[in-house]
Amino acid sequence: MTEAADLKECKLKHMKCELNVLSKSDGSAILSQGETVTLISVNGPLDIKVQNQSIEKCYLEVLFCTKGGRPSVPDRYKEHIIRQTCESAIMGSLYPRTGITVTIQELEDYGGLLSCAVNCACLALLNSGLAMRYVFAAVSCAVDETGNVILEPTYQEVMNAKARFNFVFDSRNKNLITGFSEGIFSEAAYEEALEMSRAASDLVFTFYRDIVTKYSNVI
Amino acid sequence: MTHACNLEGRQRLQTSIGAVLIQLSRFYIHTPRHALHYTHTHVDFRCSKYHPFRVIHPVRYFTSYIERNVRPDGRKFDEHRNIKLNINTIKSAETSALVKYGNTTVICGTKLELAAPKAEDPDSGFLVTNVELVPLCSPKFRPGPPSDHAQVISNVVSEIINNSKFINLKDLCIVSDKLAWVLYCDIVCLDNDGNVVDACITALTASLKTLSLPTVTYDPETEEIKVDTNNRISLKVNGLPVATSFAIFPNCERSILLTDPNTFEEEMCGGNGANITVSWNNGFLCGILKSGGGTLSIEQEKEAIKMAKERTL
Numbered sequence: 163m164t165e166a167a168d169l170k171e172c173k174l175k176h177m178k179c180e181l182n183v184l185s186k187s188d189g190s191a192i193l194s195q196g197e198t199v200t201l202i203s204v205n206g207p208l209d210i211k212v213q214n215q216s217i218e219k220c221y222l223e224v225l226f227c228t229k230g231g232r233p234s235v236p237d238r239y240k241e242h243i244i245r246q247t248c249e250s251a252i253m254g255s256l257y258p259r260t261g262i263t264v265t266i267q268e269l270e271d272y273g274g275l276l277s278c279a280v281n282c283a284c285l286a287l288l289n290s291g292l293a294m295r296y297v298f299a300a301v302s303c304a305v306d307e308t309g310n311v312i313l314e315p316t317y318q319e320v321m322n323a324k325a326r327f328n329f330v331f332d333s334r335n336k337n338l339i340t341g342f343s344e345g346i347f348s349e350a351a352y353e354e355a356l357e358m359s360r361a362a363s364d365l366v367f368t369f370y371r372d373i374v375t376k377y378s379n380v381i
Numbered sequence: 382m383t384h385a386c387n388l389e390g391r392q393r394l395q396t397s398i399g400a401v402l403i404q405l406s407r408f409y410i411h412t413p414r415h416a417l418h419y420t421h422t423h424v425d426f427r428c429s430k431y432h433p434f435r436v437i438h439p440v441r442y443f444t445s446y447i448e449r450n451v452r453p454d455g456r457k458f459d460e461h462r463n464i465k466l467n468i469n470t471i472k473s474a475e476t477s478a479l480v481k482y483g484n485t486t487v488i489c490g491t492k493l494e495l496a497a498p499k500a501e502d503p504d505s506g507f508l509v510t511n512v513e514l515v516p517l518c519s520p521k522f523r524p525g526p527p528s529d530h531a532q533v534i535s536n537v538v539s540e541i542i543n544n545s546k547f548i549n550l551k552d553l554c555i556v557s558d559k560l561a562w563v564l565y566c567d568i569v570c571l572d573n574d575g576n577v578v579d580a581c582i583t584a585l586t587a588s589l590k591t592l593s594l595p596t597v598t599y600d601p602e603t604e605e606i607k608v609d610t611n612n613r614i615s616l617k618v619n620g621l622p623v624a625t626s627f628a629i630f631p632n633c634e635r636s637i638l639l640t641d642p643n644t645f646e647e648e649m650c651g652g653n654g655a656n657i658t659v660s661w662n663n664g665f666l667c668g669i670l671k672s673g674g675g676t677l678s679i680e681q682e683k684e685a686i687k688m689a690k691e692r693t694l
Contacts, residue, residue: 238529241529249651340672341671342670343669343670346545346546347666348666349686356682
């Protein structure tokens with residue numbers, strides 16, 4: 163087991179994180195996974211427009227700002243993925259008639275931007291102190307021409323891959339919260355990729371624990 | 382579900398009305414359908430969206446059905462709605478298709494245009510798909526620029542079609558670096574009763590499968606283009622992509638997969654369309670998208686993939 167974990171550890175990109183990077187937001191985090199870097203700020207619960215208010219739960223707004231700055235349809239899709247993921251994790255029913263804003267700024271993209279953004283969002287939410295059901299971890303992987311599954315592919319590997327996956331798991335039972343695929347692939351490849359990512363998500367959770375213990379002297 | 386304290390008043394009211402209505406609904410659910418036949422002016426609201434129990438306590442209404450292993454519209458958990466397909470409904474479009482999944486109605490029309498290929502990809506044509514959710518189809522949508530939800534659906538549909546390699550874009554090229562077809566596929570949702578993505582994929586594949594391209598002659602010296610619309614070659618397609626969507630209802634011990642969800646079921650499972658969409662083409666998967674809803678165990682996910690595969694056979 164330890165050997166297998168070690169093997170996977172080399173494959174996951176090196177992660178570095180800093181919390182509370184922005185002074186004015188309720189929670190913020192900057193995370194780098196390899197060369198890919200994102201910065202996220204979380205604000206909330208805030209007052210929002212009456213038409214968006216829900217008496218059952220909070221309204222979650224996710225804004226994705228690319229480096230280029232121009233919004234596009236694929237960005238809306240990324241926002242949707244991140245919003246759905248955060249929505250399932252945040253205990254929204256504790257904040258009725260309010261809004262929570264998650265703003266994502268892409269700083270560098272060398273492959274695995276979406277998984278980096280999701281992980282960074284989780285750290286920013288932890289930092290903001292909003293009540294959550296569980297924490298979540300995203301792992302990206304790719305299937306190359308020969309059918310091998312590569313965890314956390316580099317930019318070059320992403321470009322040459324036959325299929326790319328992004329998986330998000332919860333910390334409780336390692337169930338799949340969000341999954342997203344690109345390209346064409348076989349069922350066996352999908353299952354292999356899913357299992358590898360599920361195992362690798364442990365490393366991300368360990369990383370979260372390290373970061374939180376570093377920043378909070380109470381726990 | 383947890384509510385804040387200032388919601389208590391409303392909740393108390395809901396519970397008292399709900400208690401009465403639960404009794405009422407038990408009567409309805411246990412009574413066979415034929416025994417409750419209303420004549421003339423009375424509306425049979427047992428399955429209607431105006432059922433008072435459903436309006437006041439939608440979650441309890443829904444779970445009371447789910448507990449009895451049936452869905453509010455009488456389907457089993459893994460049952461699809463009836464599909465109706467009508468080809469070439471619009472005469473002014475190149476090809477078109479009208480698809481109905483139960484009440485969900487989607488219409489797709491294709492348009493052809495000529496353009497110069499992109500410089501970085503001189504041998505490929507263009508396939509442009511767009512999904513519109515007009516205010517007509519649901520009270521949730523307002524007039525104006527496409528909503529986030531419409532953009533997401535549009536992106537999902539074009540991703541599935543592009544990933545499945547249903548159309549080889551190289552087939553749309555006429556002269557390398559000079560001339561290529563632009564294939565516009567405009568999909569409009571006329572009635573949104575859930576599972577729009579599946580309906581869009583069916584409409585899109587049906588209209589692309591029936592499409593034939595006019596022959597074009599291009600003179601490289603004079604750059605003159607001649608289009609012969611009488612002489613047509615049908616567009617080569619690869620396989621037949623089929624998308625199957627499920628809603629995942631987060632039940633206490635085990636999540637429940639609901640095949641081909643309608644709007645009410647989608648709302649009960651998060652309210653942002655279906656939760657998992659599995660697409661197959663030619664024995665390969667060309668998209669597994671999961672977002673929101675309950676969490677899925679490994680077996681249930683395999684089950685969803687299997688059910689989607691069976692549909693393609």
